[in-house]
Each structure stands twice: as structure tokens, then as C-alpha cells.
Amino acid sequence: MCLTELDGMGPDLTWDDEGTCLVAYCSWSENSIPMKPVIGRAAIRDDFARFLPQFDVIQWELLHQVASGNLVMDERTDTFSIGERALTFRVLGVFEVTGGLITAWRDYFDSAELAELPSVLGQ
Template sequence: MSTPDEVVRAMCRSWSDPDTDPDRISAYFAEDAVYQNIPMEPIVGRAAIRDFIAEFRTAFDAIHIDIHHQVAAGAVVMNERTDTLRGADRVTPLRVMGFFEVTDGAISIWRDYFDMAAINRAFDG
């Protein structure tokens, strides 16, 4: 079985695949996982997370996640990273702090903290 650190790294890498598949990404999550972009409302359940990923992914031509630092202690993983969003002739680097809990080899909690102004610029074109 993969360690929590390996699970989070693999999930982050899967976003950078040019043929990103929401089913493949959501497979890293527990059935009852909770994903939240703070301060937005949480998304609960693997199916809802998959739907969010599918919708979010259509807004961009590519998404690349570059982990700068990652630490793991037991089931908890935290990383500092840049998520680069490419689309509509625009490149938006988004600095993110991520918190994850991994239970039985699957992500059960994922919370991301970032500057909402940067994400709004990516969507406002």
C-alpha cells in the first residue's frame, strides 16, 4: 500500500496529465471524502468531487501542479505548491497551501487555501 505522502503526490501529478481524466483523479478519494477550497462550501463524496473536477477541468486547457514543499506525519500531509492554470490565452499561477488526510490509502479530507483574487482573475478572463 502507498504511503499518505505517495498518495497525495500521485493525485497531484494526475492533474498535470494532458488527458486529465476526472474518474482517474477521483479514484484517489475515499467514497465519503470531503474536498474544500477555503472559503467555498465543501464538496462531499467521491462522486461529487469527480463532478467538480470534470467541470473545473473544462474551464482550462491545462493544469499543472508543482509541489514546492510537502511534509507528512502519519495520515496528515501538507504541501505548498503552485497550481498553474492555462486557458483562454492566459496563464494563471495560483499559490496554494494544501491539507490532506489519507485513510486506508485514499484521501479522506482535502482542503486548499489560496488567494481568491487570483482564481477570480483566471475565470474572469
């Protein structure tokens, strides 16, 4: 399954290739901050393309993964780096999978851990 391909996604990610593991109607949301879900493969790719290129290195370290039926849950740490500045925070990713493709992707995290993001971005 393509979930293992998510590890190591970074600013040089080829979204045309990565997007193939998402169904065309996939929804993605970060449920720990006020944000409407992003619906559709192209919209998800575009949303990530606006955010991810700000960083020199992006690492998603998978700590644990469990699956039951069409539900896959990942415990991971995400690290976003620019030069010497880095922010690492804990994430729980929930994926709904049908036919080997992600149909829904939800991330949950402690928004307090993101308080340092402006300093990482140099703001």
C-alpha cells in the first residue's frame, strides 16, 4: 500500500506520482486547527504545494501503525526544517483506504506544539 510512500515526503516531492495513492475525491484535514477539509486529489496536491516548499527538509517518522478493516492509523513525528531551525511535533494520522487508495486522511496533533512554527519560518 502507498502509505509507506508518505515517509520522506519533502519539498522535492513529485506530486503527480504521490497523488496516485489518493482517490480523486479524497479529503484531507488537520483536525487540531480550524481548517476546512481539502477535497480532491488536485486540491490536496495544490494545498501541499503552497506549504511544503517553504522548508528545506521535511521528515515524517513513522513510530507505529495499526490497521483494522479499511482504517489505518499512524503515530508519527513530523519535522519541518529551514536551515538550522526545525520544528518537530507529534501527529496521529488516520487514513481510510479503499482498493489500496486513500479515500480520507485526517491528521490530529497538539496545536500548542506548533507555537514555534513562526520562528522556524523566520517570522
